[in-house]
Amino acid sequence: MDTSKATTIIGCFLIHLIIGTIYSTGNIMPYIVSYLHLYSSSLTNSSMSILFYICVLSFTFSFHLAAYLTTKFSLKKSIYIGNTIFVSVLFISSFTTNPLAMIIVYGFFLGVGAGISYIPALMISLNCYPNNRGLITGVIICAFGLGSFFFNFVASFTANPNDSKPQTYEVNGGSDKFFDESVAMNVPLMFRVLGFCYMAVTILALFLIKDSELKEENNVKENVSIKSCFKSSPFYQIFFGILFSGTAGLFFVASFKTVGLQLSYDDGFLTIVGSIGSIFNGTSRIFWGILIDKTSFKTTYTCILTFQVILCLTFPLICNINYLFLIWTVIMFACLGGNYTLLPPIAIKLYGKITGVRIYAFFICSMGLASIFVYFIQLYVIKFLGYDYLFLVLSGLSLCPFISNMFFEENISQKDLQEKLV
Template sequence: MVNRKILTVLGCALTHFTIGTIYCTGNIMPYVTSYIFLKDESVTMASMTIVFYICILTYALAFQISNLIQLKYTPKKCIYAGAALYIVVVFVTAACQNRIAVIIIYGILLGAASGTAYPAALMIAISCYPERKGLVTGIVVGSFAVGAFVFNFIATAIVNPSNVKPYSRVVADGKTEKFFEKSVADNVPEMFLILASIYTVLLTIALFLVEDIDIKALNAAASNPPQPAVINQDNEKPKKTNKGTTKDSNHLKVDHDDDDADSSSEHSESHDASENSSMEEHNEPEKKAEYKRIQTFIVNENLNLSPLDAFKTRQFHQIFWCFILSGTAGLFAVASFKTIGIKYGYDDTFLTVTGSLGSILNGTMRPLWGLFFDKTNFRMVYLVILCTQICICVTFPEVSKFKPAFLIWLVILFVCSGGHFTLLAPTAVRIYSRATGSKVYTYFIIAMGLASICVYFIQVYATVKLDPSIFFYILAGLSGISLISTIFFSEIIKVD
């Protein structure tokens, strides 16, 4: 029979696999824009890119809602709420025919639905294997990225099975935009209905597999680890007198033959010595396992910080603000790889392969980031990510002229973005314990939401006014600032 913990982690991973399809927004939005263009010719492709960034922002902000639901009810009920809203939003979007409706319903509500279910599923998975939280986080969060890779192909197969190319049209402001023809655009409602039906099946299976946890009990246990019981052998065993008399709790005396007493005493002493030796041998692996659990699961086990106290720590600010700066590089690559490639003159098929390969590696490499974290610490893993991003951004303007290098460099940035998302949850738990760490994580993730908004302004304004090479040097500089701060990072919180 399959271990119940394994099934629960599988269910959590399947939940992330489904709600991770918010990353399909960049792929399906051109189809949606073309559908809206049939009734509103003032809409442009650029104006609808904001849907994805709003989706990511509300996804990050919804972690606070998720935290409240988990505390008031249970994590699984939180998944129920997020999954139900996610399915309803996709179904309703099929009826949307104007940009405002799409921005509000799909952009705001879909992100909120995903962000509500995301942390609950992750925390349930981590609770199953706390000593392997990095690996478990990598598997579950990796599924979040892989879901987008799979459903990108499904959505495209539904809307544009014949691979029809978009045509050029002059929009209201006199600029030329490319839209898909009516035969393709009219398939958008059908696409949303089919996707929503698939999501319903997948999330139903996921919820069936997931076993709920009592987060209050786990938080209490994490804050107050049980102390080993002290056995008083004098109280547990009868006391023997020199005269072969046994004294019980009621002070009754029972006389024995001296030889029997001596024989019994020798047997008892031999038995006690054997039992104590056996207990020590049995407890030794447990002691080592407990020591390893403390080292990997929580660093500041003697501290019981509230979320407000955690916000005042140097570690919180070093992570939060650094992730806003360094998160922009990977998110920019994820959002704008096609825009960059078009400027370099690369064909659409090649760029699609680049984005697809980046997405799948973004997800599949997250377990490795988690394993790396389990073996080392936050600073080591984050420094590797930052150094990699700096090298990629500094050299990209020169190597991007070559197709293989262009693909490899961008895929590496995709992988670094996955590393950012993988680090936050286990780091929060390791530094602040489960009780406070789960709450701190909901604030850490906001940093990636703010980084996403930065990506939007960079994509819409900076890439137009700045030379691409200068822009990448700026991204390298932002990661450099984070690197300097991280060099002085310590997971141990010092109390004055």
């Protein structure tokens, strides 16, 4: 047995565990906003929800930067660069009191650091076990979903050790809920504690990882250009499908705690909801990966979309019942994990390993655009129509790719693919 492959998988798992803590933003957002509100009294929870969405946007678009860096450096060195940025952001954020500066430092650069490390860690893992792409993809990005489970408790215990409840304040002629100063002033310490934790795990992970390179494969799919891939209908079905379907899961991850606090659930309960959601977000990716290997992209995506349509339609009816709030939320976390898991295997299956990795960098950008899309939907639909209509809109957005997926052509022969792409 080649132990270097096993330790490499563990190391890459740990890297994704750390960069996956961008999902912790939804849990720590009320603390951050309460802290910034001390210095900017007009700030609201809704306006600062863009912090998470900017993080997702920069995360997905930095995949192109990651692809460039892997041409200049080894995959392992690219991980080193990405995680150095990621950890540094936490320490710099601990000294930040301006909302715009927080959006730039934490929102933008945290996503950049995560995006630079994401693809190299995944590609090193796939090189270890190239015949089990769905399973390995599921295992590695499982860690990406699990990261916030471990560190949600660290963050909440540091910032709000007494499980204090937020108070209602008047803001811009309306009202919003913020934690008082005794909780808010713990935010700098929270950032530093998380920073030291991430640094320690990163050092261990880099010690375990054995570097590798992407190698060209001699087949038809590797002989097509990126430009020609844009002429294929599957590219647009996947890109716009994820753009629409990603909105629901992203909203739940970003705003479950804000919504829960508005429904008067206590902070401790919502931290548990977020942590269990992270478990489902992470572990479900293994399930989705196996399902892709055993069935197909089309079947797996149909399952995910069916869940999303039903859950979004029914959420307003059950959200005041705490255990149903938990169940609906964690399943939506799992669906978001499924959206991410779909992309690497189908990109490689349709376009080959080398071209597929580059196309994957474009596919994942759809999730970044979805984050901005849902931010504006959230901002204006809630303002003018209310939360109930927001969930109706999210359900409708998942229904669109459900219909498109019925006509998706997945099993294209190499000859047919070449004819379609040339």
